[in-house]
Amino acid sequence: MPNPIITMTSVNKWYGSYHALRNINFSVEPGERIVVCGPSGSGKSTMIRTLNRLEAHQEGTIVVDGIELHEKMKDVDLVRMDVGMVFQHFNLFPHMTVLQNLMAGPMWVRGASEKDARNTAMHYLEKVHIPEHKGKYPGQLSGGQQQRVAIARALCMQPKVMLFDEPTSALDPEMVSEVLDTMTELARDGMTMVCVTHEMGFAKAVADRVVFMDAGQIIEQAEPERFFASPKNERLKIFLGQILQH
Amino acid sequence: MLYVDTVVAERLVHRPRFIVAMVVVVSLALLTFNLNDTVFAEILRPIIGAPDQAGWFGRLSIAFILSILFMLNIVVIGFLQFKLQLLIVWSELLLLFLFFFYGFELDFDFIRTKFWFLVTQGVFTTLYVSMVSIVLASIVALFGAVAKLSSNGFAYAIASFYTSLFRGVPLLMQVYLIYLGLPQLGYVIDAVPAGILALVLCYGAYMTEIFRGGIQSVSKGQWEASRALGFKFGLTMRRIILPQAIPLIIPSTGNQFIAMLKDSSLVSVIGVWELMFLARTAGSKDFRHMEMLITAALIYWALSIILELIQSRIERHYRTQSH
Numbered sequence A: 001m002p003n004p005i006i007t008m009t010s011v012n013k014w015y016g017s018y019h020a021l022r023n024i025n026f027s028v029e030p031g032e033r034i035v036v037c038g039p040s041g042s043g044k045s046t047m048i049r050t051l052n053r054l055e056a057h058q059e060g061t062i063v064v065d066g067i068e069l070h071e072k073m074k075d076v077d078l079v080r081m082d083v084g085m086v087f088q089h090f091n092l093f094p095h096m097t098v099l100q101n102l103m104a105g106p107m108w109v110r111g112a113s114e115k116d117a118r119n120t121a122m123h124y125l126e127k128v129h130i131p132e133h134k135g136k137y138p139g140q141l142s143g144g145q146q147q148r149v150a151i152a153r154a155l156c157m158q159p160k161v162m163l164f165d166e167p168t169s170a171l172d173p174e175m176v177s178e179v180l181d182t183m184t185e186l187a188r189d190g191m192t193m194v195c196v197t198h199e200m201g202f203a204k205a206v207a208d209r210v211v212f213m214d215a216g217q218i219i220e221q222a223e224p225e226r227f228f229a230s231p232k233n234e235r236l237k238i239f240l241g242q243i244l245q246h
Numbered sequence B: 001m002l003y004v005d006t007v008v009a010e011r012l013v014h015r016p017r018f019i020v021a022m023v024v025v026v027s028l029a030l031l032t033f034n035l036n037d038t039v040f041a042e043i044l045r046p047i048i049g050a051p052d053q054a055g056w057f058g059r060l061s062i063a064f065i066l067s068i069l070f071m072l073n074i075v076v077i078g079f080l081q082f083k084l085q086l087l088i089v090w091s092e093l094l095l096l097f098l099f100f101f102y103g104f105e106l107d108f109d110f111i112r113t114k115f116w117f118l119v120t121q122g123v124f125t126t127l128y129v130s131m132v133s134i135v136l137a138s139i140v141a142l143f144g145a146v147a148k149l150s151s152n153g154f155a156y157a158i159a160s161f162y163t164s165l166f167r168g169v170p171l172l173m174q175v176y177l178i179y180l181g182l183p184q185l186g187y188v189i190d191a192v193p194a195g196i197l198a199l200v201l202c203y204g205a206y207m208t209e210i211f212r213g214g215i216q217s218v219s220k221g222q223w224e225a226s227r228a229l230g231f232k233f234g235l236t237m238r239r240i241i242l243p244q245a246i247p248l249i250i251p252s253t254g255n256q257f258i259a260m261l262k263d264s265s266l267v268s269v270i271g272v273w274e275l276m277f278l279a280r281t282a283g284s285k286d287f288r289h290m291e292m293l294i295t296a297a298l299i300y301w302a303l304s305i306i307l308e309l310i311q312s313r314i315e316r317h318y319r320t321q322s323h
Ligand SMILES: Nc1ncnc2c1ncn2[C@@H]1O[C@H](COP(=O)(O)OP(=O)(O)O)[C@@H](O)[C@H]1O
Pocket: A015, A018, A020, A038, A039, A040, A041, A042, A043, A044, A045, A046, A047
């Protein structure tokens, strides 16, 4: 049994007096594909953002790739380099071309040469099927294209795990599938992924485990067949009822 | 540009009622002056007879004819394209403005003899002082802005004290305090560095707020994406945040530069040989104050116009670059 790449043990987090994460115990094995779902405000983003310490937790331990995340850690960037993140609103750098967006990480952080960075960037642009847009600025691309560039940007750092926070929620409906297809291909390549998403089709197709959160807690987690066929928790049943209706 | 409506209303200046009303108003306004002893009366001699005997009939006729000409001018301009309107209205206002100076009976020969001296000596120092100051003030402002945005209480306290003090004390006093005060501490400072220091500290304080606003208006998502890639604070600031903040900062910074150009005249009080200082000294020797002050004023204005043009160039550059 390999060591988990992510372990959260008894994690608690507060925003001021608001208890946002309640006793979270959660781990991810290398190569695992996890889908996290739950109602809005249940703490999904908060949880995923503690994994690269965009958010701080106050209690419990989080270990990512053998490094514990805590307030006094020396080099949080060592962890962040190995943890790719894709945001709901893409957050591409608007003043840089697609290629520059992709090359920045490897060159500025990993110390890659310009030539190597360019090769890596083109490799991943081809993987997300938009090499022809390399010279454009983010503002000239559609939402779906921007999100695929954002995925490629994270991949250029050759991360050990990828975090997705509702990557399709800000997209027009006809663009959702191109991003999901990219994510599915990534999963098939064996990437370790933690995805917050409400795309249950994606969950059924690629997830090894689906996690349901509510009110800051992990209520239930199971492999997709069991998760969808025989949910135990009442709130999960209601949630699935709402989300699968459509 | 403001939002331009796609339905064009009839131009105000082409509405008969407006034209008539304006003719009346302008005529009444002109009636308050005695125009019978001006050149207009001479020109209208065929109609009103000898100006000194024309009386109210003369005044009324002149006022009426002038106001008709005035409105005619406005109506005609109303028909023109934007650019032509701009050109004509600017020229007319400028002519009026110069006409106002013309009334001072200035000694133009005197101006001519001193003009190049003012330009070569004064303008050079003024530009040099302002440019060095704006560059240094920008650097101060950058640090000030970062400090004001930081969660470090020490940095925030220093920065907010600094901006509060230097925005709150008149620049003229800062100039004096630095020039006269520093030597008290045993540090003798020349007039030019003292002037530059005062301008840097004062404008650095104003620009701190401008920079802070610019940095703050870059979305939080940009910080998150950058930090999530493993970029450290300094790298994020330099390569991700500032390049996006600078286009937002430039219009106000240009404003500050123009303001500084004129405020640099305050350092003349400690004997820096800039434009204002030379204008005052050159004029006072020959009791020709007005000539030199007006010349200096026009030179300041010309410099500001050049800066305005440069500023709009830069703004256009950033507008076309961002998509
Ligand atoms: N920066 C913050 N400050 C205070 N409260 C926050 C902050 N971010 C999130 N919250 C609160 O924490 C809860 C969980 O938020 P979030 O993790 O974004 O939920 P989800 O992603 O599941 O919709 C919400 O109630 C939200 O209002």
